[in-house]
Amino acid sequence: MGKNLALRRARKTAIGAVVGMLVVAGLVSLGGGAAVADVSPDMPPLLQRDANVVTSDPIPTVQIDNGYVWAQTTIGSTVYAVGKFDNAREPKAAPGTALTARSNVLAYDINTGALLPFAPKVNGVIKAVAASPDGTRIYIGGSFSSVNGQARWNIAALDANTGELVPGFAPSIGGSGVYALTTSGSTVYAGGLFTQANGTARKNLTAFNSSTGALLPWAPQTDLQVDAMVMDPAGTDTIIGGRFSQISGDTGQNGIGAVDKTTGAVDTAWQASKTIHNGVNGGVDNGMTGIFALAVDANGVYGTGWSYGLSVEGNVEGTFALDAGTGKIRWLADCLGDHYGIYSTGKVVYATGHTHTCSTMNLQPEQSPSAFHYAEAYTADARGTLGTQTNLSHYTDWAGMPAPSAYAWTPDFAVGVTSGLGQAGLSITGTGNMISIGGEFRSVNNGQFEGLVRFSTTPPGGPKDGPRVSGDKWKGNVVRTADAPHSVSISIPATWDRDDMSLTYELYRNGTAAPVATTKMDATWWKRPIVHLADPAAPAGTPQTYTVVAKDGNGNAATSAAIVAPTLPTGQIALVARDSGKAVGVNGTDSPTVQQSISGVSSPSQRWTMVPRAGGKFLLKNAATGACLAVSDHSLTDGARILQWTCTEDPNFLWSLKQVDGGYSQLVGSQSGKCVTLQDGNTADGAAFIQNDCAATPATRSQFTLSPTGQLALMARDSGKAIGVDGTVSPTVPQTVTDSTSQRWTMVPRANGKFLLKNAATGACLAVADRSVDDGAKVIQWTCYDDPNFLWSLKQADGGYAQLIASHSGKCITADGAAFIQKDCSATPATSSQFMLAPAGKVRIVASDSGKAVGVNGTDSPTVQQTIADSPSQQWTMVPKGDGTFQLKNAAPGACLAVSGPSVDDGARVVQWTCSEQQNHYWSLKLSLNGYNQLIASHSGKCLTLQDGNTADGAAFVQNNCAATPISRSLFTLAPTN
Incomplete structure (x- = not known):
């Protein structure tokens, strides 16, 4: 007081x-x-x-x-x-x-x-x-x-x-x-x-x-x-x-x-x-x-x-x-x-x-x-x-x-x-x-x-005051991986009760009368630990809907919002050539890469997973074959074929990214220093990919977009709400971010960095109504076409946000109350046309110096370095605030990345803690060297840093001056976890 x-x-x-x-508020003394x-x-x-x-x-x-x-x-x-x-x-x-x-x-x-x-x-x-x-x-x-x-x-x-x-x-x-x-x-x-x-x-x-x-x-x-x-x-x-x-x-x-x-x-x-x-x-x-x-x-x-x-x-x-x-x-x-x-x-x-x-x-x-x-x-x-x-x-x-x-x-x-x-x-x-x-x-x-x-102690009719948080105010997260298609893990913050500390939590799969999992957890209004429940026998191949029911000792209950477990989230990327709008694909195991058309969602032969390695390098692993992108025969010469081969840690299998103008990237071979290039600029299906001098002209031949083949949430900067739909062939509407498929969009690449945005729930695509070029025209979803009013491009803004630009009009998707419209991209406030394209899945934060992940070993604990594994403790979800900053929420305990204290000193530990609105729980991204990022703490302006450059498991992460050397200690990639 x-x-x-x-x-x-x-x-x-x-x-x-x-x-x-x-009677006034007070202080005490010894x-x-x-x-x-x-x-x-x-x-x-x-x-x-x-x-x-x-x-x-x-x-x-x-x-x-x-x-x-x-x-x-x-x-x-x-x-x-x-x-x-x-x-x-x-x-x-x-x-x-x-x-x-x-x-x-x-x-x-x-x-x-x-x-x-x-x-x-x-x-x-x-x-x-x-x-x-x-x-x-x-x-x-x-x-x-x-x-x-x-x-x-x-x-x-x-x-x-x-x-x-x-x-x-x-x-x-x-x-x-x-x-x-x-x-x-x-x-x-x-x-x-x-x-x-x-x-x-x-x-x-x-x-x-x-x-x-x-x-x-x-x-x-x-x-x-x-x-x-x-x-x-x-x-x-x-x-x-x-x-x-x-x-x-x-x-x-x-x-x-x-x-x-x-x-x-x-x-x-x-x-x-x-x-x-x-x-x-x-x-x-x-x-x-x-x-x-x-x-x-x-x-x-x-x-x-x-x-x-x-x-x-x-x-x-x-x-x-x-x-x-x-x-x-x-x-x-x-x-x-x-x-x-x-x-x-x-x-x-x-x-x-x-x-x-x-x-x-x-x-x-x-x-x-x-x-x-x-x-x-x-x-x-x-x-x-x-x-x-x-x-x-x-x-x-x-x-x-x-x-x-x-x-x-x-x-x-x-x-x-x-x-x-x-x-x-x-x-x-x-x-x-x-x-x-x-x-x-x-x-x-x-x-x-x-x-x-x-x-x-015995109220008339019995105790009726039950768990306090329910419905849309009580939402959980779900994990379902390709290596365990029948297992679904649910994590959800505990609810609380005014007169019961210990509650029973039951997990129900849609259509089941009995719970598929049960556990007990103590919680209070100020401390709500994460409840973990698992369905070990989920039907594979179809989405599953779950609810969590919390009960007190008198049977009073609260039910969570529906939690949807998708079939199998991929989180993989397509390597899309700028000149053709086609993908780097394969036609078998241990074979050359070839150019392939993308129709709707890319096929597994066109999907690649980035597997981080030390120094910002990574392998690119194909979803269809399990083989990795490599330069043939360890060649250092121009024209050497790019193929996929049984994965090794040899340098000709390792790649890094170099950002170029227009939001494109070059894929640079670690051994040769040369770039993946579309041979002769051939835009036909079956054309080959080779390595070539990164400065060769025309430059567009070595430029690619790394397009997510998984689903994205398009979150408005000002409101934090997602572009969603309420049916087929209908206007888009702002929706509170949930796990709903109505908010998930897949980028379907086209030439010159353009793409369609296809909705996961309806299969329809984002478009400007009636091909209008006027301000105020509604942004809708419609049966997909390659017409210009269905094609979009990205323009980066500050704070990790971007503008979505309609190809036919050059105007931007803009939040307008309960709708989205197109409007001049320079209209004010500028933030109304800025969106964060966040993975619908989760990301892994990988240290440049070690190639290892930022992980946790429990709730409300320091972060530690961990060898990359398929573990929720290494999985983080970006939750934007709307001002260019975001929280990073861990999948295992549901807590957020934060600076302890909240200290502003160099060397302060970076921990994961129960999420709050305090500034030490918010971060921003700064693009740094060769596609790496620095993660900047909002309250201190200092960067997430690998303490002393220690590459061992268990090493600590701290905050430090962003300009401190060696700078590699504060460089990270944010890679899809799966």
């Missing part, structure tokens, strides 16, 4: 209007030594919710209308809720409807949620409520002067059944108000911000006889207000919490302390106040930290802390548990963000607040942007110790302090606006298997719940 002085002053001014209460407990030295584990913990299902409850509930107490099955409101509202009713008048206090049945007739009239805000020991009355405290038409100054006693004033009890308290009440025997204790009781001087603490209202001699004092009071269940003390810096002059009691319930003397042996210091009087942080609430069970005292000052002023921002009698700290839950309500069942401790990070408890790290959660559940006992707090400029390092385990229980609250605090839950009470949360929230789990809500 913000910590600067201007913000503190502004917030202090805004909240000062709320009578008697200041106090006394941590308690020692016999618990694990590790951070406590997050726990799956068990039968003792309420579910996240909100249960319909009487509401308040345009107000807030500040405090609650329970007698039997009746909840008494107090605060500031004029009306109660029926459960689930919309604001302003089904109203019943209530005056800052109401009662309801916790078992049914129904409003009870109890209806006293109080003319001011109520901040405290406590039950008498015998349960016949409740005491209320706040800032008021009249109850049921009779004078009552800031404190009153009400009959618990009728709501009438209790006869004979009419004390008065003068000051801002009463904010805390507790009872013991025949004594009522009050705390707050006041100066007198029954006309006698008292400073913020006082006590009365419960029968007569007579003032008792009990008179400890605090310098600032008291907000919470409870009776120690195992001793003779009254426990006091608030924002004070001393009790009766004892400055060792700040924020919390214990006094004798009879004499009022400070209990200096009570241990908690030696460690917890949440009170300051004076300076800019005056009253800017405190203890908000206290609660008890048979064995302990529980509290919540908040702080909005310098860390030396308030050291607890979270929840704590103390042993009854001694005040020894049992545990501290260091979940940062101010905390408010607290309640213990004896086994489970519930708290409200606005937690934004809890990394020291093995829970969520700070999010960007900040993500707040408003209710928590903990074990009543310690289960581990707190980790190290890294933000020491703002918070206390409680490392080694005993800590509870949190349960996976995260209901969603929409914060309210009525008090000006901008919070959700402010108080908690309960009985049996039910709890009641009160506050100023406007909804829970997006349902109609305002100010009050119930939760139960």
Whole structure:
């Protein structure tokens, strides 16, 4: 949260209007030594919710209308809720409807949620409520002067059944108000911000006889207000919490302390106040930290802390548990963000607040942007110790302090606006298997719940709150390879559940009633690991459609978007001669290469796979024969035939690329330094390919396009959406990128770098409607022809994007709202006509120095160099952002290539991490030497680099200055993985 002085002053001014209460975001600082407990030295584990913990299902409850509930107490099955409101509202009713008048206090049945007739009239805000020991009355405290038409100054006693004033009890308290009440025997204790009781001087603490209202001699004092009071269940003390810096002059009691319930003397042996210091009087942080609430069970005292000052002023921002009698700290839950309500069942401790990070408890790290959660559940006992707090400029390092385990229980609250605090839950009470949360929230789990809500371990109708992510928001990836045509591997991010950490995942193939694979995975809203499922018996030769179903322990389920496994993705390239538009093909094993026409999708004899080798070299392996492109007889002379032969690592089998103008490339033989050339420029089928001097003229004879024979996604720069179709012979439309075949296009080469773009779903081709040459003409798909309005060429733009230019008009495909049109290529904004042609399959990132791949060995781990293998850990998908940058998402864990930290220093490790929108997860391409690329980190401007040029498996990848030498360490090829 913000910590600067201007913000503190502004917030202090805004909240000062709320009578008697200041709740602001805070900081913590180091106090006394941590308690020692016999618990694990590790951070406590997050726990799956068990039968003792309420579910996240909100249960319909009487509401308040345009107000807030500040405090609650329970007698039997009746909840008494107090605060500031004029009306109660029926459960689930919309604001302003089904109203019943209530005056800052109401009662309801916790078992049914129904409003009870109890209806006293109080003319001011109520901040405290406590039950008498015998349960016949409740005491209320706040800032008021009249109850049921009779004078009552800031404190009153009400009959618990009728709501009438209790006869004979009419004390008065003068000051801002009463904010805390507790009872013991025949004594009522009050705390707050006041100066007198029954006309006698008292400073913020006082006590009365419960029968007569007579003032008792009990008179400890605090310098600032008291907000919470409870009776120690195992001793003779009254426990006091608030924002004070001393009790009766004892400055060792700040924020919390214990006094004798009879004499009022400070209990200096009570241990908690030696460690917890949440009170300051004076300076800019005056009253800017405190203890908000206290609660008890048979064995302990529980509290919540908040702080909005310098860390030396308030050291607890979270929840704590103390042993009854001694005040020894049992545990501290260091979940940062101010905390408010607290309640213990004896086994489970519930708290409200606005937690934004809890990394020291093995829970969520700070999010960007900040993500707040408003209710928590903990074990009543310690289960581990707190980790190290890294933000020491703002918070206390409680490392080694005993800590509870949190349960996976995260209901969603929409914060309210009525008090000006901008919070959700402010108080908690309960009985049996039910709890009641009160506050100023406007909804829970997006349902109609305002100010009050119930939760139960056994909600009516059973638990119904299931996995959160489903449908189009839950998409997976698929891998299906030629060497294993019957095996389909699915990877998908885990979904999450508000009250179940462990979910079961089932993989269904279309047409199967039973799952083909099942696994279990733990996940949370902030950490969603990749779930891997495999179908070992998928029918070969046809696409298969899969869905993943996630189920919680109660059978609540979520289903993913459909995941389509294609027949066999090829990802291979065609070597297309510029002069002829025909492909380098073969007519058998160990034979010369010949020119072949391309009809639709190229045949296997025309498909070649680049097999990377060190130094940017590669083999070219034919899909039909498995043989490799080579120069005959190791010849170094012009005119030597280019053939395909059993693959070896000899230099006459190795090639490199040289980029030339117009987006063309030359294939340069590593042994001879000469280029593959169309002999004599012959454009007929069957013409031969030879090697020749790369500078020979005409230059076009040695120029080729390396056209993907696999499928491409054409992704618009501005939106990141793909050019897709919704049927045969229809306009093209922008579609969110998925695995759908309607978004996949195959480049069918033609002469002079032109090509058709053929849709995988329909078999139709991209074209400009009606051969129009006008701006605004629709880009459609139509039965394929070689007409000029069906032919396209590419013009490179910055950032790895390109323009798609219609041959007949010279105009560019341009995004235009819900359609694609042709438009002048120089029209602005220029980005509207720029597209990324990303492989529909995945790429392998191969280091120039080693010929090995950038790979991973698990989720959230450093990248390492690996010998090239058919492994998902080496497969990366480009996910463009739209500004020339993209993420590189790994196929195995589903995480993204990122710079650790995010550091801007040379030598920072390059890792794969859960994908986020942070700039250290984005990269851009810079074309460098001989067709190699540098991968530039967006946040630092530095390049992916093979550390120290180490060519061994397991070598690390780091970021480094892009100009560092030798530059080969930062050069890579992005080659199709298969």
